[in-house]
Amino acid sequence: MEDLNIAKDLLKKKNYTLVVVKNSRVMFETNSQGVRGLLTAIEKIGKELKGSSAADKIIGEAAAHLLAYSKVIEVFALTLSQGGKSILEKNNISQEHEDLVPHILNLNETDLCPFEKLVTGCSNPEEAYEKLKMHMKKIIS
Numbered sequence: 001m002e003d004l005n006i007a008k009d010l011l012k013k014k015n016y017t018l019v020v021v022k023n024s025r026v027m028f029e030t031n032s033q034g035v036r037g038l039l040t041a042i043e044k045i046g047k048e049l050k051g052s053s054a055a056d057k058i059i060g061e062a063a064a065h066l067l068a069y070s071k072v073i074e075v076f077a078l079t080l081s082q083g084g085k086s087i088l089e090k091n092n093i094s095q096e097h098e099d100l101v102p103h104i105l106n107l108n109e110t111d112l113c114p115f116e117k118l119v120t121g122c123s124n125p126e127e128a129y130e131k132l133k134m135h136m137k138k139i140i141s
Helices: 004-013 036-049 061-069 082-090 114-119 125-141
Strands: 018-022 025-032 053-059 074-081 094-102
Touching: 004 018, 004 025, 004 074, 025 036, 025 082, 025 125, 036 061, 036 125, 053 061, 061 082, 061 114, 061 125, 074 082, 082 094, 114 125
Parallel strands: 053 074, 074 094
Antiparallel strands: 018 025, 018 053
16 A cells, blocks of 8 residues: 555656555656557556556546556546546455546547457456557557
C-alpha cells in the first residue's frame, strides 16, 4: 500500500498520466496520453513490473489488460471504467479510484476510446497486449 500511496501522490502532484512504484522506488513516470505510457513501461521495464503498484490517470479495459499483463498488484485511477474494474478484479489486482464511469470515451467524447474498441472481445491480457502493441507500431510507422 505504501508503493501505491507514493505513486498516487506523484500522479496528482506532478500531473503525470502514469506512475509505477516498486519497493518505494519510482520505476517509471510519464505524461504520455492513452495507453502509450503503459506500453512504453512494458517495453522498458518488462518483468520488473511484476509486483509493482501503478497510479494512472485513466484506466479503461485497454489499460486494465496491460496492467494485468504486467502483473501489477495494485492500482489507483483518477477515472476507472466499469469494464476496467471488472478486468482488474478478474486478475486479482487491488484497485482504488476517484471516479467510476461506464466507459472511456475518445477525446471528443463522441464515441468509445479507440483503444477500448481495439480490445473489445479480447479474452486475456496477452491477446490485448499484442493487439495494442501492433496498433501502436502502425501509428508510429
